[in-house]
Amino acid sequence: MNERKSVSVRIGARGLTRRYGSLVANDGIGLAVRPGTIHAIVGGNGAGKSTLMRILQGVDSPDEGTVILDDEPVRLKGPADAFARGVGMVHQEFMIAAPLTLLENLILAREPLGRDGLIDWRAAEAQATRLAASAGVAIDWRRTAGDAPIHVRQILEILRLLYRGADVLILDEPTAVLAPSQIEELLRLMQKLRAEGRTILFISHKLEEVMKCSDAITVMRAGRVVANTAATATSVDELARAMVGEATPVVRVEPCAPVGSEQLLSLRGLVARDPLGFERLGPVDLDIRAGEIVGIAGVGGNGQDELVACAAGILAPLAGSIRFAAVDLAGAPAARFRESGIGYLSADRAHEGLCLCASLKDNFIAGRERDAAFSRLGFLRPAGIRAETAAALQRLGVRYGALGDPAGSLSGGNQQRLAIARELAREPKLLVAAQPTRGVDIAGTAFIHNLIAAFRDRGGAVLLVSEALDEILSLSDRVACLFNGRVVGELSRSEATVETVGRLMLGRKAAA
Amino acid sequence: MTRALGSRIAHTLGVAAPFAFALAIGAAILLAAGFDPLGVYKLMVQEAFGGDRRIAATLTAATPLLLTGLAAAIAFRAGIFNVGAEGCFYLGGLVAAVVGAAVPAWSSAPAILVALGAAVLAGGLWLLGPGVLRASLGVDEVVTTLMLNFIAIGLTGWLVNGPLLARGSANSATPLIAANAELPRLMPPTTLNLGFVISLALVIAYGACSRFAVSGFRSKLVGMNPRFSRAVGIEPGRIFLAMMIVSGAIGGLAGGIHALGLVHRFVGGFSPGYGFTGIAIALLARNTALGLIVASILFGALSSAGANIQLFSDVPIEIVEILQGAVMIFAVANLGVFWKRRRGAA
Numbered sequence: 113m114n115e116r117k118s119v120s121v122r123i124g125a126r127g128l129t130r131r132y133g134s135l136v137a138n139d140g141i142g143l144a145v146r147p148g149t150i151h152a153i154v155g156g157n158g159a160g161k162s163t164l165m166r167i168l169q170g171v172d173s174p175d176e177g178t179v180i181l182d183d184e185p186v187r188l189k190g191p192a193d194a195f196a197r198g199v200g201m202v203h204q205e206f207m208i209a210a211p212l213t214l215l216e217n218l219i220l221a222r223e224p225l226g227r228d229g230l231i232d233w234r235a236a237e238a239q240a241t242r243l244a245a246s247a248g249v250a251i252d253w254r255r256t257a258g259d260a261p262i263h264v265r266q267i268l269e270i271l272r273l274l275y276r277g278a279d280v281l282i283l284d285e286p287t288a289v290l291a292p293s294q295i296e297e298l299l300r301l302m303q304k305l306r307a308e309g310r311t312i313l314f315i316s317h318k319l320e321e322v323m324k325c326s327d328a329i330t331v332m333r334a335g336r337v338v339a340n341t342a343a344t345a346t347s348v349d350e351l352a353r354a355m356v357g358e359a360t361p362v363v364r365v366e367p368c369a370p371v372g373s374e375q376l377l378s379l380r381g382l383v384a385r386d387p388l389g390f391e392r393l394g395p396v397d398l399d400i401r402a403g404e405i406v407g408i409a410g411v412g413g414n415g416q417d418e419l420v421a422c423a424a425g426i427l428a429p430l431a432g433s434i435r436f437a438a439v440d441l442a443g444a445p446a447a448r449f450r451e452s453g454i455g456y457l458s459a460d461r462a463h464e465g466l467c468l469c470a471s472l473k474d475n476f477i478a479g480r481e482r483d484a485a486f487s488r489l490g491f492l493r494p495a496g497i498r499a500e501t502a503a504a505l506q507r508l509g510v511r512y513g514a515l516g517d518p519a520g521s522l523s524g525g526n527q528q529r530l531a532i533a534r535e536l537a538r539e540p541k542l543l544v545a546a547q548p549t550r551g552v553d554i555a556g557t558a559f560i561h562n563l564i565a566a567f568r569d570r571g572g573a574v575l576l577v578s579e580a581l582d583e584i585l586s587l588s589d590r591v592a593c594l595f596n597g598r599v600v601g602e603l604s605r606s607e608a609t610v611e612t613v614g615r616l617m618l619g620r621k622a623a624a
Numbered sequence: 625m626t627r628a629l630g631s632r633i634a635h636t637l638g639v640a641a642p643f644a645f646a647l648a649i650g651a652a653i654l655l656a657a658g659f660d661p662l663g664v665y666k667l668m669v670q671e672a673f674g675g676d677r678r679i680a681a682t683l684t685a686a687t688p689l690l691l692t693g694l695a696a697a698i699a700f701r702a703g704i705f706n707v708g709a710e711g712c713f714y715l716g717g718l719v720a721a722v723v724g725a726a727v728p729a730w731s732s733a734p735a736i737l738v739a740l741g742a743a744v745l746a747g748g749l750w751l752l753g754p755g756v757l758r759a760s761l762g763v764d765e766v767v768t769t770l771m772l773n774f775i776a777i778g779l780t781g782w783l784v785n786g787p788l789l790a791r792g793s794a795n796s797a798t799p800l801i802a803a804n805a806e807l808p809r810l811m812p813p814t815t816l817n818l819g820f821v822i823s824l825a826l827v828i829a830y831g832a833c834s835r836f837a838v839s840g841f842r843s844k845l846v847g848m849n850p851r852f853s854r855a856v857g858i859e860p861g862r863i864f865l866a867m868m869i870v871s872g873a874i875g876g877l878a879g880g881i882h883a884l885g886l887v888h889r890f891v892g893g894f895s896p897g898y899g900f901t902g903i904a905i906a907l908l909a910r911n912t913a914l915g916l917i918v919a920s921i922l923f924g925a926l927s928s929a930g931a932n933i934q935l936f937s938d939v940p941i942e943i944v945e946i947l948q949g950a951v952m953i954f955a956v957a958n959l960g961v962f963w964k965r966r967r968g969a970a
Contacts, residue, residue, distance in 0.1 A: 426855060450857035458855055467849040478845055479856030481838050491836050534856075 119182045122147035122311045123168060123199060123280050126185065127177035130163055132521060135513050137163040139335040140177065145280075145328070150302055150312045152322040152343075155332035155355055155553070161315050162523070164332070165282055168313070169201045170194035200278030202269040204285050204551075205462070210258030215240055217257045218272050243271050247301055263294040270301065281305065282313045285551065287321055291411060291579075299325045317355070317553050319348045331355055352554065375399045375435075376573045377423070377542055382432035384418040393418035393597045395432060400542065405564065405574040407588030409581060409613045415597035416577045417459070420546045423575055424456035425449030426464075436542065450479060455540030457531060459547035459577075461524070465531040468520035472512060475519045476501040476534050504533045509559065525556035532563060542573045549583060561587055581610060581617075593617050642908060642954030643922065650947045654939070664939050671932040672925035680814035684886065686924025688713070688895075690823035691878030692902025693920050694830055695871045697911040701834065702867035703847035703860075704758060708769030710899025711776030712750050712875030713882070716743035718780045720880030721890035722788060724801030735805040740880045747876015748869045750776065755868030759861035765868070773899070781892055788890075796892035807885035819885035824917070826874070831913025843867055875899060904952035923948065 121144045128141040138160045145151040155161050166172040168179060170188030178185040181197050188194050191201075208217055219236045226232035237253060244251045249267055257265060266286060273281055283302075287295045302312055302325055316322050322329060323343060331339035331354040339346075339354040383394035393415035400406045410416055421427035422434060425446035434442045436452050450456075458465035466475050477486045477497055485496050501515055508529045512522055519527060528548070535543060545564060549557040564587060568574055578584050584591055591608040593601045593616035601616040651661035672682045692709045699706035720743040727735040750772065757763035781796065790799040807817040834840040843863055846853045850860035878898065883890055901923060909915025930944030 424855070445859050446854050447857040447859055456855055463849065464851045464855045467845060467852040469848050470845060474841070474845065478852070479858060481841050487838050490838050492838060492841060494836075 119147060121145065121180055121183050123313065124180040125164065125168065125174075125177065126180055128164070128167065128174045128179070129176040130160075130167060130172065130174050132513065135511070135521075136335050138167070138174070141332075141337055142340075143330060143337065144180070145311060145313060147311050148306060148309045149327040150306050150314055150325055152314045152316060152326035152329045153332060154315075154317055154319065154322055154329060154351060159332040159355075159523075159553075160335040161332055162284065165201065165284055165313070165315060168194070169199060169282060195276065195278065198278050199280040199282065200273035200276065201282035202266065202273065202284065202286060206265050206269055208257050208265055208268065210256070212257055213254050214251060214257050214260060214264070214268050215253035217268055218243075218253070218275055220272075222276055239275070240271075243275055247271060247274070248304055249297075249301065263290050263297070266290070266298070267301065270305075274305075279309070280311045280313065282315070284315050285317070286314070287316060287318060295321060319351050319355075322351070323348055355554065374401065376402045376437060377575070378433075378435040379423070380433045380435070382419070382422060382434065383430045384415075384422050384427055385430055386418055391430070391597070393422070394430075396594075396597070396599055398592060398599060400573045400575055402541065402573050403568060403571050404589040405568050405576055405587050407584035407591045407608075408575065408577040408594055409584045409591055410594035410617050414594045414617075416546075416594055418597075419594070420459070420544055420575070420577050423542075424454065424458075424544045426456075450538070450540075453541035455535040455538055455543045457535055457543065457545040457548050459550060461527055461531060461550075466519045466527055468527075469518050471516045472505065472519055472522075472530060473497050473501045473515045475530055476504060476537070478534065480534075480538060500537075504537055505530065508533045508563075525552040528552055528560065529556070532560060536563065536567060540572065542575065543567060544575045544577075546577045547579060548576070549578075549580065557583075581613060584608075585610065585613065642951050645954045646947050646950035649950045650943060653946060654943060657943075659939055664933070664937065664943070667937060667939075668926075668929040668933055668944075671929040671936075676811065677814050678928070680811050680816040681928040682921065682925045683820050684814070684816045684924075685928045686920040687817075687820045687823050687885065688878050688882050688898045689901055689905055689920040689923050690820075690827055690916065691874055691881065692898045693905035693909065693916045694823075694827050694902075695874040695878065695899075696902045696906035697909060697916060698830065698843075698874065699867055699871040700906055701847050701911045702843040702863050703850060704864050704868055704871075705766050706751065706754070706769050706868060706871050707766055707900070707903060708751055708754065708772050708872065709875035709878070709902050710895060710897065711769070711773035712747035712872045713879035713895050713899050714776045714780045715746045715750055716876030716879030717883040717887075717894045718783065718788070718798070718879075718890045719743050719746040719876070721798045721801055721883040721887075724805035724884055725799045725889070727802055727805050729802070730804060732804045732806075732808070735802065736807060736884060739801075739805050739884055740877060743876045743880025743883075744873045745876070747879070748873035750876070751868045751872030755865040755872075758868065759865040780890070780894070784890055784892055790889070798890045800889050801884060805884055806888060807881065815886055817885040819881035822881060823878075826877075827913050827916050830916075834911075834913070839866075875902075878902075901948070901952075908951070923951075926951075 124144040125141050128138055129136070130138040141164055153161050153164070163172065167174050170191045170193050173188070179188055180186070181199070186197070209220065212220070215236060218240055223231045224235040224239065240253050251264060251267065257268065260268070270281065286298060290298060299321065302314065306312060314322070314326060326343045329341050329343055329346065329351065330337055331351060333355060377400040379396055379398040381395040381397065383391065386392040396419065398406070408416055408419065418427060422429045425441065425444060425448065428443045432442065433440045436454060439452065441449055441452060462468055467478065481487055481492065485500055487493055498515055505512060510522070510526045510529045510533070512526065519530060522530060543564070548564065549560050552560060564574055564576070576584065576587055585608055588608065589605050591603045591613055592599050593613060595617065603612055647665065654661040654664055671678060673679055692713060695709040695712070696706065720739045723739040723742045724735070727738060751769065754765050754768035754772065757768055758765045784798055785796045788798050790797055807819050810816045810818065810820070834844065842858050845858060846860045846863040853860050879894070882894070887894070905916060905919040905923060908919045926944055926948055930941050933939050933944065934941045
């Protein structure tokens with residue numbers, strides 16, 4: 113590691129260009145990361161961050177230009193090659209074998225062997241303990257990875273890179289899935305690793321965190337590097353302007369239409385289990401009227417997922433009723449929920465919100481293929497499908513190559529726009545929106561917020577579940593707080609503030 | 625444009641590669657056994673495609689494979705790994721043979737329709753159980769359909785040896801079917817019959833449905849991502865059940881056509897594993913209609929050439945079976961990936 117100190121660029125890129133069809137994902141990228149620093153890459157969705165990281169990690173290769181490692185241009189043959197040169201990455205979706213223990217996950221593929229050729233568990237555990245201690249974290253190594261909380265799984269991924277000897281860590285939006293206190297812990301860990309001489313590439317679009325922990329910052333927009341600066345020489349506002357470009361969108365969502373008088377959705381005594389069989393939700397009572405947005409605030413894991421799944425008809429409740437437009441839908445298949453007029457924006461965009469391997473067209477018409485516009489007498493009408501999809505995607509400003517491309521070819525924010533395009537095109541009466549802007553950039557978030565508000569103003573009802581408190585506060589007409597599976601308080605738009613909602617989220621009583 | 629072309633080439637090579645690998649392995653074995661591989665392969669091509677009669681024999685051999693391949697592809701496309709076509713083939717064959725022997729002196733068309741309809745029904749109903757179990761309880765269909773194969777083979781074997789045994793026959797065989805229930809031959813004296821046309825038409829219809837029909841669209845989405853399908857209102861369970869039944873019905877029809885078109889009765893050991901070969905064909909074809917046709921004809925060629933090659937050379941028929949086995953092994957691997965990766969790196 114000492115010789116590496118003498119290089120000026122530990123990892124970087126020169127003139128790097130990568131095209132996907134007509135889309136230029138990376139356009140002449142130049143990047144220089146000094147050893148022993150935390151270097152942040154910020155940019156909106158579709159800015160080309162993920163493509164750049166895939167290339168730096170050897171998963172993808174550039175059309176032009178080159179990757180730089182230790183001041184030398186290199187051609188990476190694959191992720192294993194990158195790893196051999198000390199470069200490891202923690203992906204947004206963790207690469208973890210859920211049924212194995214944390215310890216087994218740590219040593220997987222690099223198991224310490226005893227003289228008999230079997231795994232030396234004592235050595236493995238000793239090494240794991242040492243690693244955790246040096247990183248300053250406490251981990252129960254015998255726990256099953258699938259049961260471990262999400263931040264522990266993430267720390268495991270980082271420790272695994274260290275275990276395997278990586279000294280350049282690429283972290284792809286590591287804070288997106290974490291609660292505020294866990295983010296603090298992660299940032300501390302990153303600073304500790306830097307102090308040990310490791311180099312960290314930190315991808316994010318949360319500017320406060322970036323400012324807090326980075327040494328250098330590179331801003332990307334639309335496939336290009338638009339700014340390269342030291343953290344001390346810039347500000348959040350300046351970064352935000354560079355990220356978004358000239359026209360900074362204003363997030364301003366105000367209710368304008370009167371709320372309807374009838375209850376559209378009425379949940380009574382709703383109880384539901386999580387996939388592991390634990391009674392995570394309920395009993396919960398909740399009403400939503402036409403023309404209002406009801407926000408559900410709560411720390412992740414307090415029953416939001418189950419509430420959403422019940423309201424969307426994905427999960428049959430254990431007990432209670434789901435009355436929608438005066439019909440009890442509890443236990444009915446998801447198809448009935450949709451026919452009744454419930455739209456669903458899944459928090460799990462990659463697996464439930466979209467079918468990433470199917471085309472944009474297929475994703476857009478999925479569930480509506482029987483509509484007269486898309487099929488006649490059981491046969492699809494390709495021309496009608498193409499025209500409607502193209503029109504809808506254009507309305508929502510989706511950046512795409514061709515309508516036949518797989519949805520997975522879109523960037524995260526554009527994928528979400530595609531999902532919203534499909535759900536709004538059905539003209540539902542109620543939209544169940546779970547984490548509608550998770551992983552979406554500032555401009556995209558404002559756009560999506562405006563769509564949701566406009567839907568409400570047309571008389572639609574929205575059940576909004578989000579981990580982003582500012583999203584809940586800026587959109588909701590009413591905020592219900594979930595704690596331990598129960599609604600612990602409901603606040604009107606004027607009562608709901610960071611303080612009042614925050615207190616309820618943590619299970620404390622509302623201030624008198 | 626070049627990229628699209630490149631991926632198409634990669635796809636084609638991926639499909640063709642298993643045959644190339646299999647031929648190479650076969651050549652190595654032939655060489656080791658002291659034969660001239662090129663000579664043997666040339667002889668095989670001649671035996672399979674040299675002249676009308678030989679082509680007719682190849683297409684006759686391809687007929688059951690078209691349908692068992694189709695049965696597998698329909699299920700695979702919807703994300704269910706149905707390996708029960710073999711059992712359906714036996715049942716469909718027996719039912720068609722029994723009905724075909726019992727039909728009165730109707731004209732040919734209704735007699736054939738009734739016999740084949742019975743075979744379709746038998747095959748579809750046979751997989752109703754696995755379909756319901758998968759759709760409602762999530763029971764693994766590989767286990768249930770595989771086990772039902774053994775039951776179907778045992779059941780038909782017992783019936784044909786007992787209650788349904790032709791009078792005066794020592795072998796396990798049902799009586800010959802009535803002449804009006806036989807599928808008409810297309811090129812007498814060859815055994816190529818109307819069954820080939822029916823099978824080909826069904827595969828083409830499948831190709832059209834998978835691209836243009838609402839049912840084909842739903843089946844594709846469920847096969848790609850059942851969770852997503854459910855969220856957009858397509859119940860995966862219903863698709864699983866429907867496609868399982870259709871798959872079974874096609875398997876039954878394959879047996880029925882085999883009985884009415886070629887064997888003209890049901891005999892013990894009715895199928896030399898057509899149902900399982902169909903699985904390899906569907907995998908090789910990546911569930912596409914064109915792929916099913918090409919792969920079925922190639923497998924048909926292998927078996928029709930194999931039968932003759934033993935007569936005209938001292939090459940053992942086992943070599944053909946080795947080739948078939950090798951193709952099946954490589955069929956499962958997605959070899960197009962290698963080609964793509966190399967291109968990407970270059």
